[in-house]
Amino acid sequence: MSEQRTFRxxxxxxxxxxxxxxxxxxxxxxxxxxxxxxxxAEQANDLAVRWNCKAGKCGSCSMEINGKPRLxxxxxxxxxxxxxxxxxxxxxxxxxxxDLVTDVSWNYEQNQRVRPFKPKPRGADGKMxxxxxxxxxxxxxxxxxxxxxxxxxxHVLRDRDGKAxxxxxxxxxxxxxxxxxxxxxxxxxxxxxxxxxxxxxxITKCCTDVCPEHIKITDNAIIPLKERVVDRYYDPLxxxxxxxxxxx
Amino acid sequence: MATxxxxxxxxxxxxxxxxxxxxxxxxxxxxxxxxLGAFGVYATWAAFQGNHYYADPYLSPFYxxxxxxxxxxxxxxxxxxxxxxxxxxxxxWWPAFLPHSPAFFILAFPGAxxxxxxxxxxxxxxxxxxSPPGCAVVPTAKSRRYKGETxxxxxxxxxxxxxxxxxLFIPIxxxxxxxxxxxxxxxxxxxxxxxxxxxxxxxxxxxxxGGYTFGCHSFRHLIGGKDDCMSCGKATMRLKLWKRVTxxxxxxxxxxxxxxxxxxxxxxxxxxxxxxxxxxxxxxx
Numbered sequence: 313m314s315e316q317r318t319f320r321x322x323x324x325x326x327x328x329x330x331x332x333x334x335x336x337x338x339x340x341x342x343x344x345x346x347x348x349x350x351x352x353a354e355q356a357n358d359l360a361v362r363w364n365c366k367a368g369k370c371g372s373c374s375m376e377i378n379g380k381p382r383l384x385x386x387x388x389x390x391x392x393x394x395x396x397x398x399x400x401x402x403x404x405x406x407x408x409x410x411d412l413v414t415d416v417s418w419n420y421e422q423n424q425r426v427r428p429f430k431p432k433p434r435g436a437d438g439k440m441x442x443x444x445x446x447x448x449x450x451x452x453x454x455x456x457x458x459x460x461x462x463x464x465x466x467h468v469l470r471d472r473d474g475k476a477x478x479x480x481x482x483x484x485x486x487x488x489x490x491x492x493x494x495x496x497x498x499x500x501x502x503x504x505x506x507x508x509x510x511x512x513x514x515i516t517k518c519c520t521d522v523c524p525e526h527i528k529i530t531d532n533a534i535i536p537l538k539e540r541v542v543d544r545y546y547d548p549l550x551x552x553x554x555x556x557x558x559x560x
Numbered sequence: 561m562a563t564x565x566x567x568x569x570x571x572x573x574x575x576x577x578x579x580x581x582x583x584x585x586x587x588x589x590x591x592x593x594x595x596l597g598a599f600g601v602y603a604t605w606a607a608f609q610g611n612h613y614y615a616d617p618y619l620s621p622f623y624x625x626x627x628x629x630x631x632x633x634x635x636x637x638x639x640x641x642x643x644x645x646x647x648x649x650x651x652x653w654w655p656a657f658l659p660h661s662p663a664f665f666i667l668a669f670p671g672a673x674x675x676x677x678x679x680x681x682x683x684x685x686x687x688x689x690x691s692p693p694g695c696a697v698v699p700t701a702k703s704r705r706y707k708g709e710t711x712x713x714x715x716x717x718x719x720x721x722x723x724x725x726x727x728l729f730i731p732i733x734x735x736x737x738x739x740x741x742x743x744x745x746x747x748x749x750x751x752x753x754x755x756x757x758x759x760x761x762x763x764x765x766x767x768x769x770g771g772y773t774f775g776c777h778s779f780r781h782l783i784g785g786k787d788d789c790m791s792c793g794k795a796t797m798r799l800k801l802w803k804r805v806t807x808x809x810x811x812x813x814x815x816x817x818x819x820x821x822x823x824x825x826x827x828x829x830x831x832x833x834x835x836x837x838x839x840x841x842x843x844x845x
Contacts, residue, residue, distance in 0.1 A: 322571045331571055376570070379580030379696055399580055402570040404696075414570075443793045467692040471699050472706045494789040512708035517682050518695035531777070531809065535678055538717075539781035546717035 314339045317389070319347065320399045321359065325410045331399070332356070338389050345373050345384040348400070348412070360411035368524055371459030375412050376401040381461040381522045403464040416460050418475060422483045425507070429490055430498040446494045452532060453489040455525040456482065462519035462529060468512050478512035481519035481529050488533035491540065505541045510534070577690065578698040585694035592687035595817075596680075599824055603667065606827050610661030612637030613827070615834035617743045617751070618758040619643070620827040621765055625732045627665040635660075637834035670823075673726035676719035678777045679816045720778040727779070730770050737762040743844050756842025758829060765819075765826045772815035775808030 317338045320331040334351045345363055352359045361384075364370040368386040375384050378392070378399050392398055406414040434440050462481040468474035479487075487508060491500045504510050515538075519529045527533075543550055553559070573579060577586075606613075606622050610630075613623040614637055623639070631641045631648025639662075641648030650660050658664065674680050685691050690700025699706075709716050740759040742751035773779070784790045784802030791799045808815065832838040 324569070324571075326569060329569070329571070376572075376580065376696065378582045380583075381696055396582070399582075401572060401580065404570055404572045408569040441793070443789075443791055445791045445799060446789050465695050467699055468706065468708065470696075471692065474706065474708075478708075492788055494792075496788070509708075509710075511710035511714075512706075514685050514691060514708050514713075515678055515682050516685050516692065516695075518692070521695050528810075530682075531812075535777045536781060536785055539720075539778060540786065542717045542720065543786060546714070547720065 318397045320397060322401045323411050326408055342389045343385055344377055344387045360413045362413045369457055371457035374403055374459045374461050376403060381465045383459060383524050386524055405464040405470045419460055419463060422479050426483060426486055427498060429496055432495050432497040440495060442494045450489045450492050452527055453485050455527055456485060457525060459524060461522045465518040465522045474512055478509035484537060485529055485533045488537050501540055501544045504537055510537050510541055574698060577693050577700050579696055581696060585697060589687035589693045592683045599820055602824055607661055607663035607667055608659055610659045611635045612831045612834040614639040615830055617740050618762060618830045619736050620830040621733055621823050622827045623662050624736050626662050629662055630660040633660055669725040672722040676716050676722050679812050723776050723778045726773045730773055733766040733769060737766045754843040756840045758840050761826050761829050765822050768819035768822050771808055772819040774805060775812045775815055780805045780809050
């Protein structure tokens with residue numbers, strides 16, 4: 313049955329703004345993005361919101377709903393208590409363009425910093441082989457829809473303006489997908505430590521908590537990368553071993 | 561590396577632990593402070609007692625392995641001399657201001673393992689340092705320059721060495737669990753087989769600690785995760801082990817808390833049985 317609900321929506325741009333309150337009808341089965349579209353259609357034609365697929369696959373409609381970073385197209389209205397006022401805000405970490413839309417282009421700049429896949433030389437028979445069980449773990453990382461909720465919730469980027477020192481969980485995930493790939497021949501460990509700032513992550517796992525694709529970002533990507541950095545730079549016995557063997 | 565505060569443009573609160581979240585996000589860090597704090601206080605107190613850590617055939621995990629015992633001191637609830645690796649003569653170099661407690665020789669190792677554990681780091685960074693206290697919550701220590709684990713926290717990178725010691729504890733505690741089924745010593749020492757509640761308590765303890773230790777992220781890395789090609793088309797042992805360790809690793813948080821609770825409870829159980837406050841139900845009569 314339809315019910316009347318109250319929404320507080322951030323309206324504003326880089327020069328400032330305020331919460332606007334809207335009362336609107338919510339039908340059974342609606343998601344938050346449906347409600348935003350209804351508000352847009354009936355009460356605020358100029359309300360800015362970014363969206364595309366409405367199926368949780370394009371990652372466009374990221375926002376903060378009652379303070380939690382979520383996809384508005386995947387947040388059903390029935391998860392809220394009856395009568396609860398719902399607050400909608402743009403993601404905090406990236407510069408505001410207008411209302412619920414932010415400029416996430418910094419992420420694309422980060423993506424360009426990652427060197428592409430560098431294939432190993434072909435085998436003696438001229439073929440390149442990899443085995444399913446060896447790529448299973450990096451295939452998990454391919455589920456990323458680039459919603460940047462993990463980037464938004466990461467406190468290093470969100471609250472400490474650590475963008476100069478830390479690339480964020482999304483791009484450590486991408487680096488992990490290359491670094492762990494059985495056919496990638498590039499040595500990425502030095503830049504993972506120094507350029508992309510793996511040490512800035514204090515593994516508080518908020519990126520994993522908000523991932524709409526349920527990728528175990530911390531356990532399966534960031535911590536394994538940190539362990540590889542330890543292998544190279546911090547393990548005293550391995551360092552000693554390398555001194556004697558001359559290996560990398 | 562310099563950090564500065566960001567302006568809030570979307571109506572996000574910026575104050576101490578500020579957040580627009582409407583759920584009770586603060587329960588998790590509060591519980592973490594209470595449970596870890598209580599465990600730390602109890603473990604320290606229990607280590608300083610130096611007594612009532614043994615009730616034949618049960619040995620508290622806080623005191624195992626027994627490196628030395630002080631046979632001259634006639635400690636109530638102390639283990640017999642033959643239980644100690646280096647006998648009953650307490651080392652002469654021991655500082656006079658510290659009690660003769662065998663726990664002091666060993667507790668640093670599991671303590672270091674838990675302190676540097678990737679899961680506990682998440683828990684106490686959130687709960688004790690508020691960095692951040694919850695997801696999408698303003699860090700409580702925001703004014704300081706944040707350097708993550710690149711400065712004095714670099715020591716966390718030595719977690720694998722703490723893990724090596726922790727792994728050694730598992731067979732030792734497993735042996736204690738085995739001994740807990742033999743009152744008076746193993747069969748060739750004239751011991752009598754039986755089962756007591758304490759036997760089950762010690763056995764569950766080593767199972768939970770094993771689940772926690774062998775689900776460690778560093779262990780998972782060293783057992784196979786460090787290699788890009790774990791199978792290369794063959795049914796390798798490292799891939800099989802990595803898959804099994806991964807199962808434990810996915811439950812690392814659960815094992816971390818259950819094993820913490822149970823190891824504390826095991827000490828409490830042995831202590832109270834040793835003091836005669838609790839009666840151990842067993843088949844020995």
